[in-house]
Amino acid sequence: MTNRLRIATRKSPLAVWQAEEVARRLRELHPGLEVTLVRMSTRGDQMLDSPLSKIGGKGLFVKELEQALLDGEADIAVHSMKDVPVAFPPGLGLQVILERDSPFDAFVSNRYDSPADMPPDAHVGSASLRRQAQIMSRFPRFTVSPLRGNVNTRLAKLDAGEYDAIILAASGLRRIGLSERIRAVMDADESLPAIGQGALGIETRLDDARVQALIGPLDHADTHCCVRAERALNARLNGGCQVPIAGYAELDGDRLRLRGLVGTPDGGRIYRAEADGPADMPEALGTAIGEALLAQGAGEVLVSLGIAPPDVAH
């Protein structure tokens, strides 16, 4: 029993790849440790017809995995940090974040090389209000329609001709061996990434010292610092992964630079804030960027979408 570690994961090819990657690194680190995967289906995977923003985006992809940890059916859960809500259930926490892969969005099309290459009335598939807001702000005549399902399903819908292009995370495509589908990587000016995009995190039971010790060496301090700042921004705005909030932090020596964005889904209004601060205070920087966005009026956008930011004064 003590030489065994069970990883809870969603069943999608991307999620399984991510869990296998953690399993591979743990076996390398601890020869003799028996690492197995517990594959689970989550509500986010089942409710594929409804836009995530309508069915309560927060935590849809992680709840069942957390329950497996609480029930003792698994020892760790591997998550895309992008899908992890700000708060954890009592007894659980996330202390390990792996080195980040590409944080950027990818433009994927069978006909066009970039958004600028498309006709003015092009049809884009994306279920992300963040991606929608940013592309609509640059190309107001585009139509963006919801596109759900795992990465493979979304690509199949593109290939069936339902859209001129779709936008996906570059990291997800790379991980499942489909980087050749990327026609253009969208940089931070073009499509500011989601909070935590490209990073994997490991959630555990906080009282499980054996497991904490086993996974501790997988933590990547620089990535962890950046994701802390991004998540503090998200916490300040009360955002989940399915609201038009973007945040991207970069570390430069002992300075941390964070950019944040809130937009209306139609791209009509885009609020941006950017600042840097000491790398040992990532939460302060994230909160400050959140405040700066609220001071510009971003709170109204969030309230109109049913996401009330916590009071400005605190």
Ligand SMILES: NCc1[nH]cc(CCC(=O)O)c1CC(=O)O
């Ligand atoms: N919302 C689904 C999701 N969660 C994490 C990723 C990509 C992998 C990552 O961000 O690490 C994706 C797919 C996508 O956005 O294209």
